[in-house]
Amino acid sequence: MTESVERHSFGAEVGRLLDLVVHALYSEREIFLRELVANAADAVDRRRFEALTNPDLSLPDAPRVRVVPDKAARTLTISDNGIGMDKAELAQHLGTIARSGTLAFTRAMAESQASDKPSLIGQFGVGFYSAFMVAERVEVTSRRAGQQEAWAWASEGRGEYTLAPATREEAGTDIVLHMKADAEEFLEPIRLQTIIRKWADHITLPIMVVKDGEEQAANEGTALWRKPKSEITEEAYADFHRHLGHVFDTPWATLHWRAEGTLEFTALLFIPGMKPFTPVEEARESRLRLHVRRMFITDEAALLPPWLRFVTGVVDTEDLPLNVSREMLQATPVLARIRRAVTARVLSELKTRAKDAEAYTPFWENFGATLKEGVWEDAEHRTELAGLLRFRSSAQEGWTSLANYVARMKDGQQEIYFLVGDDAAALAKSPQLEGFRARGLEVLLLSDPIDAFWPERLASFEGKALRSITQGQVDLSEHKVEGEPAPDLAALLPLLREALKEDVAAVEETAQLVDSVAVLAAQAGAPDLQMQRMMRRAGRAFGPDRAVLRLNPRHPLVRRLAAGAEAGEDVTEMAGMLLDLARVQDGDAPRDPAGFARRVAAALADVRSASAESPEP
Numbered sequence: 063m064t065e066s067v068e069r070h071s072f073g074a075e076v077g078r079l080l081d082l083v084v085h086a087l088y089s090e091r092e093i094f095l096r097e098l099v100a101n102a103a104d105a106v107d108r109r110r111f112e113a114l115t116n117p118d119l120s121l122p123d124a125p126r127v128r129v130v131p132d133k134a135a136r137t138l139t140i141s142d143n144g145i146g147m148d149k150a151e152l153a154q155h156l157g158t159i160a161r162s163g164t165l166a167f168t169r170a171m172a173e174s175q176a177s178d179k180p181s182l183i184g185q186f187g188v189g190f191y192s193a194f195m196v197a198e199r200v201e202v203t204s205r206r207a208g209q210q211e212a213w214a215w216a217s218e219g220r221g222e223y224t225l226a227p228a229t230r231e232e233a234g235t236d237i238v239l240h241m242k243a244d245a246e247e248f249l250e251p252i253r254l255q256t257i258i259r260k261w262a263d264h265i266t267l268p269i270m271v272v273k274d275g276e277e278q279a280a281n282e283g284t285a286l287w288r289k290p291k292s293e294i295t296e297e298a299y300a301d302f303h304r305h306l307g308h309v310f311d312t313p314w315a316t317l318h319w320r321a322e323g324t325l326e327f328t329a330l331l332f333i334p335g336m337k338p339f340t341p342v343e344e345a346r347e348s349r350l351r352l353h354v355r356r357m358f359i360t361d362e363a364a365l366l367p368p369w370l371r372f373v374t375g376v377v378d379t380e381d382l383p384l385n386v387s388r389e390m391l392q393a394t395p396v397l398a399r400i401r402r403a404v405t406a407r408v409l410s411e412l413k414t415r416a417k418d419a420e421a422y423t424p425f426w427e428n429f430g431a432t433l434k435e436g437v438w439e440d441a442e443h444r445t446e447l448a449g450l451l452r453f454r455s456s457a458q459e460g461w462t463s464l465a466n467y468v469a470r471m472k473d474g475q476q477e478i479y480f481l482v483g484d485d486a487a488a489l490a491k492s493p494q495l496e497g498f499r500a501r502g503l504e505v506l507l508l509s510d511p512i513d514a515f516w517p518e519r520l521a522s523f524e525g526k527a528l529r530s531i532t533q534g535q536v537d538l539s540e541h542k543v544e545g546e547p548a549p550d551l552a553a554l555l556p557l558l559r560e561a562l563k564e565d566v567a568a569v570e571e572t573a574q575l576v577d578s579v580a581v582l583a584a585q586a587g588a589p590d591l592q593m594q595r596m597m598r599r600a601g602r603a604f605g606p607d608r609a610v611l612r613l614n615p616r617h618p619l620v621r622r623l624a625a626g627a628e629a630g631e632d633v634t635e636m637a638g639m640l641l642d643l644a645r646v647q648d649g650d651a652p653r654d655p656a657g658f659a660r661r662v663a664a665a666l667a668d669v670r671s672a673s674a675e676s677p678e679p
């Protein structure tokens with residue numbers, strides 16, 4: 063028998079996690095039970111759902127979770143009749159960190175102060191591995207529903223675990239905890255009941271604690287969302303939110319309502335108060351939980367559009383049969399109607415809350431970029447969403463809305479100006495803004511990656527067109543600025559155009575500059591500069607040939623070149639320099655960085671020696 067025992071090492075992250083867990087503060091240890099009971103209840107939910115399309119997996123009568131303390135043996139056993147795990151699943155789920163919740167936890171731990179760590183453990187839970195807070199050895203015996211063989215997983219939480227063939231009468235899982243000497247309190251039935259009532263009361267599956275051979279239900283099983291609002295405390299809402307989202311914040315908004323009439327459902331939704339620690343591959347689908355008459359069905363029903371995926375919670379309906387299958391979920395019109403109702407409710411809540419600018423700010427900073435995806439991809443909600451958008455602006459600190467921008471527009475201003483880039487702070491200093499600032503024209507500053515895309519789709523707001531100031535020429539002739547007359551560039555421009563014909567589509571003068579000498583812009587009709595930049599970074603060929611080099615005719619350098627061109631001097635050397643300066647200014651590299659540096663250094667040396675030779679008169 064012993065030769066069939068396989069030894070495996072934990073993944074590196076598991077090792078680190080176990081270290082953290084084992085050294086956690088004792089006061090937080092009780093949450094191990096919440097985690098194991100939640101896993102057991104989830105396993106039963108999954109089996110029920112899979113059985114809808116595969117009757118061989120059907121649950122036995124009266125499925126439940128049993129929590130069995132044994133003081134003599136100093137063990138605590140948590141048993142379920144859930145879906146179970148086969149050998150590969152045991153290794154995968156209990157040997158690596160697969161789930162986002164646990165990953166997020168390790169990241170939060172790494173980033174938090176030492177004094178916050180204990181409460182982090184309490185709020186997050188750490189899934190299965192929290193068992194090692196109280197147990198010196200954990201044995202898991204599991205049989206996957208629909209299979210004959212069972213497997214035993216065992217570990218002392220120190221670097222490795224074993225896997226061996228085992229037997230189990232029925233499908234399901236037993237988790238046997240060999241308790242540490244100082245964790246005997248968790249063998250007291252009363253204590254176990256209290257913990258379960260505190261943490262797992264919203265679980266509808268019966269959770270039985272066995273005392274003197276008798277089973278006693280520890281949870282009430284009233285799903286929180288089914289209780290009247292008046293009976294639910296803020297704290298109970300917040301706890302449930304943390305449990306659902308694997309987060310540890312207080313919700314920014316709690317929406318709890320019951321729809322009655324043609325469509326019957328109860329919804330309890332949360333908008334988190336902080337951004338989740340997103341794993342590398344952030345899934346775009348909403349994971350709102352669908353329940354039918356309290357029973358969990360699935361969290362893959364996409365009950366909200368992807369641009370509201372930050373909303374967590376539960377929708378519980380009477381309008382679907384309990385035995386609804388995956389296929390049925392895809393076909394039923396009920397879900398589409400619920401989706402519409404729930405989306406409308408979330409949007410109206412956001413609209414109400416957006417009226418209080420200060421209260422709206424944290425929401426916007428956490429989830430604004432996600433909301434903008436809706437403007438891009440959801441024609442039905444685009445106009446409504448536009449009113450919820452907030453922006454940085456060239457004219458003021460803080461966030462502003464499109465409506466406020468329009469209210470501030472100057473007489474004669476027809477368009478809503480905006481500038482897109484990577485970084486709000488850099489945008490505020492961009493030379494592209496000079497001409498607008500000089501004329502008192504406000505420009506919105508957009509710095510989320512999605513900002514390269516959505517403005518084109520929204521196109522206008524309250525009848526005012528949205529206008530990127532780096533795309534085509536903005537007509538500023540309505541708004542005159544004082545200053546010396548500009549020189550005539552008729553001789554210079556054709557020479558520069560010829561010299562740069564490989565690099566840009568055109569060279570022209572612009573009224574958009576005041577202090578800077580040149581900028582790049584996109585040709586009218588071509589994708590905006592930021593979009594071009596993103597496509598180049600993504601490896602898409604996007605020649606600079608569609609960019610336009612724009613010169614400030616009043617700049618001393620341009621004046622000098624204009625005079626030189628008229629006098630028949632060679633200005634082509636400076637042409638490349640102007641283009642490179644415009645590129646550097648936008649945060650791009652010059653076409654030939656080494657050559658650029660050489661030319662600048664040589665020019666500086668010229669200036670120095672010129673001023674040394676001809677001292678001030």
Ligand SMILES: Nc1ncnc2c1ncn2[C@@H]1O[C@H](COP(=O)(O)OP(=O)(O)OP(=O)(O)O)[C@@H](O)[C@H]1O
Nearest residue numbers: 101102105144146155161163164188189190191235
């Ligand atoms: N009693 C059980 N029956 C069947 N599968 C289980 C059981 N307990 C754990 N698992 C499997 O092990 C996986 C890992 O569990 P663990 O508690 O570490 O994380 P989780 O519950 O998935 O997510 P999180 O880390 O966010 O809590 C689960 O997703 C599940 O697939």
